Amino acid sequence: MTAPLKDITPAERARSTSFYEASARTRLELLLDAGSFVEFIGPEQREVSPHLKIFDLPEQFDDGIVVGHGRLDESPVFVAAQEGRFMGGAFGEVHGAKLTGLLRAAREIGTIPVLILFDTGGVRLQEANAGELAIAEIMRAVMEARAAGVKVIGLIGGRSGCYGGGGLIAGCCSALAVSEPGRIAVSGPEVIETNRGVEEFDSRDRALVWRTMGGKHRRLLGAADVFADDNVQDFREAALELIGLVGTFGLDKLTAEQERLADRLRRYGACQDAVDIWTAEGIAHAETVPELPADQFIALADRIGRTSRDAR
Amino acid sequence: MTLDEILSSLFPDGHEVRNDKGVLLGSTTLRSGANMLVLGVAGRTALGVDEAIRLSGHVLRSIGRDSGPILVLVDSDSQRMSKRDELLGLNEFLAHLAKVLIHADTNGRPTIGLLYGHSAAGALLATGLATRVLVGLPGADPAVMDLPSMAKVTKLSMEALEEKAKSTPVFAPGLSNLAQMGAVHMTWSQDGSLADQLEALLADMPAVRDGRDALGKARGGRLKAADIAERVRDLALQAR
Numbered sequence A: 001m002t003a004p005l006k007d008i009t010p011a012e013r014a015r016s017t018s019f020y021e022a023s024a025r026t027r028l029e030l031l032l033d034a035g036s037f038v039e040f041i042g043p044e045q046r047e048v049s050p051h052l053k054i055f056d057l058p059e060q061f062d063d064g065i066v067v068g069h070g071r072l073d074e075s076p077v078f079v080a081a082q083e084g085r086f087m088g089g090a091f092g093e094v095h096g097a098k099l100t101g102l103l104r105a106a107r108e109i110g111t112i113p114v115l116i117l118f119d120t121g122g123v124r125l126q127e128a129n130a131g132e133l134a135i136a137e138i139m140r141a142v143m144e145a146r147a148a149g150v151k152v153i154g155l156i157g158g159r160s161g162c163y164g165g166g167g168l169i170a171g172c173c174s175a176l177a178v179s180e181p182g183r184i185a186v187s188g189p190e191v192i193e194t195n196r197g198v199e200e201f202d203s204r205d206r207a208l209v210w211r212t213m214g215g216k217h218r219r220l221l222g223a224a225d226v227f228a229d230d231n232v233q234d235f236r237e238a239a240l241e242l243i244g245l246v247g248t249f250g251l252d253k254l255t256a257e258q259e260r261l262a263d264r265l266r267r268y269g270a271c272q273d274a275v276d277i278w279t280a281e282g283i284a285h286a287e288t289v290p291e292l293p294a295d296q297f298i299a300l301a302d303r304i305g306r307t308s309r310d311a312r
Numbered sequence B: 001m002t003l004d005e006i007l008s009s010l011f012p013d014g015h016e017v018r019n020d021k022g023v024l025l026g027s028t029t030l031r032s033g034a035n036m037l038v039l040g041v042a043g044r045t046a047l048g049v050d051e052a053i054r055l056s057g058h059v060l061r062s063i064g065r066d067s068g069p070i071l072v073l074v075d076s077d078s079q080r081m082s083k084r085d086e087l088l089g090l091n092e093f094l095a096h097l098a099k100v101l102i103h104a105d106t107n108g109r110p111t112i113g114l115l116y117g118h119s120a121a122g123a124l125l126a127t128g129l130a131t132r133v134l135v136g137l138p139g140a141d142p143a144v145m146d147l148p149s150m151a152k153v154t155k156l157s158m159e160a161l162e163e164k165a166k167s168t169p170v171f172a173p174g175l176s177n178l179a180q181m182g183a184v185h186m187t188w189s190q191d192g193s194l195a196d197q198l199e200a201l202l203a204d205m206p207a208v209r210d211g212r213d214a215l216g217k218a219r220g221g222r223l224k225a226a227d228i229a230e231r232v233r234d235l236a237l238q239a240r
Helices: A010-015 A024-031 A093-109 A125-147 A165-172 A189-196 A206-213 A215-221 A232-245 A251-268 A274-280 A286-291 A294-304 B003-010 B049-062 B083-087 B090-105 B121-126 B147-154 B158-167 B175-181 B194-203 B212-218 B225-239
Strands: A065-072 A075-082 A114-118 A152-156 A175-179 A226-228 B016-020 B023-029 B035-047 B070-079 B111-115 B133-136
Touching: A010 A024, A010 A232, A024 A065, A024 A075, A024 A114, A024 A232, A065 A093, A065 A232, A065 B225, A075 A093, A075 A232, A093 A114, A093 A125, A093 B225, A114 A165, A125 A152, A125 A165, A125 B090, A125 B121, A125 B147, A125 B175, A125 B212, A125 B225, A152 A165, A152 A232, A165 B090, A165 B121, A175 A215, A175 A232, A189 A206, A206 A215, A206 A274, A206 A286, A206 B083, A215 A226, A215 A274, A215 A286, A215 A294, A226 A232, A226 A294, A251 A274, A251 B049, A251 B090, A274 A286, B003 B070, B003 B194, B016 B035, B023 B049, B035 B049, B035 B121, B049 B090, B070 B090, B070 B121, B090 B111, B090 B121, B111 B194, B133 B175, B147 B158, B175 B212, B212 B225
Parallel strands: A075 A114, A114 A152, A152 A175, A175 A226, B035 B070, B070 B111, B111 B133
Antiparallel strands: A065 A075, B016 B023, B023 B035
16 A cells, blocks of 8 residues: 555655656656746747657657746755656757756846756757757856856756766756766767777677766766765755855866866876776775665765866 | 968968867967967867867966957867767866856957868867857868768658758758858858958957857747747746
8 A cells, every 4th residue: 555645745755756767847846845846938838849840750848848947945946857758858949948048047147046957868960950059058058157156056867868968068067966877978878889889889888888977987086076866855955965065156167177177187097997997096896886875885975075066 | 271271361470370189279469469369179180088178278378368369260070989088078078168268258358260171069069169259161061960870860861861951951961051050150251361351250249148049040040949048038037
């Protein structure tokens, strides 16, 4: 017997809901304070992609992204959540423009943080030029918002990961939280294999994919400041934590990022595999990192102590 | 035009731009007397972590030390597709380069991209598309995704894709298609002096505000982007 719904608190439901498995709408519903979400240009307005019909492909009434306004521990936030189950969460013209508009408003207001729930394979090929340009506009809008004092937090743990231009937008955010299945990269495994051969990257080797692009590696590198367990409540707590930690953007952040990335190349540029990097970071038995449960991994990552929020 | 021809036509009085394994770094003095920082990717070189960190470092060293506009020359491959680059966090390196260019542009160092050859995907996002004004030269052949790869993903024949490409600029490779989207602001003539055309642009730079969606709408390439962004912005401003 399952307990009646009314006996389950929102936090309990969020704790028992996999971020990876949930839809974009469920993620937002459980991430934000109960009942606080208001969508901008929702599916009832049927603002679909004008380009998919050229390819006889089905449209979705929200074009695969949900944007709006809500509350997090009673404070206002803007949110955008990509739906990885529609066209791989890829950026098209309408999809991208919704996020651009949200970021432009956030910049004008200056004080309301923006949460981006990435779940994307990158540019939507059927509208590749419009999607690529949308990503360029979003990157610029993120940086202009940050320069105006806005905290832009990326949450990455969806089934499509955060690939292509999505990875570049994530690199523009003030800080990131990532879960183990939340892969972050530019070229996907299949793209590398298709272009460079299976000797360069075997896309069917799932363990290789996870340890090269997955959340644990990104957390150990410091690319993501918080590692979340795969449930919506953990991401909610991560978002709250990061909003509290992130400081003001300025030239000093970019100067520090240059040093942070150059230092990474000096230390790990010759490493052949993620395990070599983890070993060089001082982790004993680095080959066991992929098997570590979340709590043990978080303790390890905190001990290694790499973060990037002051250098990005 | 070759890179040397382009540099000579842009900077007839000379320049200090060096090409080191496809990474262009340097500067020049314009006829107006102003200094211009120059960087870029040449020879269809892939943009990986090693190239990106040098380019971003060149710009950061110039901020605070110099003044004047910044020119980004682009004839690249896509981002370097390799295990090593992804292992080291290529997305951060490419984003960092774009961020440095955007920061410079919005803080008194107007940026111009000059797309004179190929470019694609993440490499284009980190260079030309991170500048305020992206100029194309005739013969440039940017491609977000090449048609054979698209055929593979979309499971359509090359013939079918080429047919569709004639009627819609939204997915097909090419300079004119990106121009119609609003990504490429203008195409220069290679018959006239590039120095004259650069000077004319610098004398009449568009505002720092990103107007590419409005440009794409005016040119009929992206009919929805500008309006959707504006509607979301208005709703968000009302919701606070």
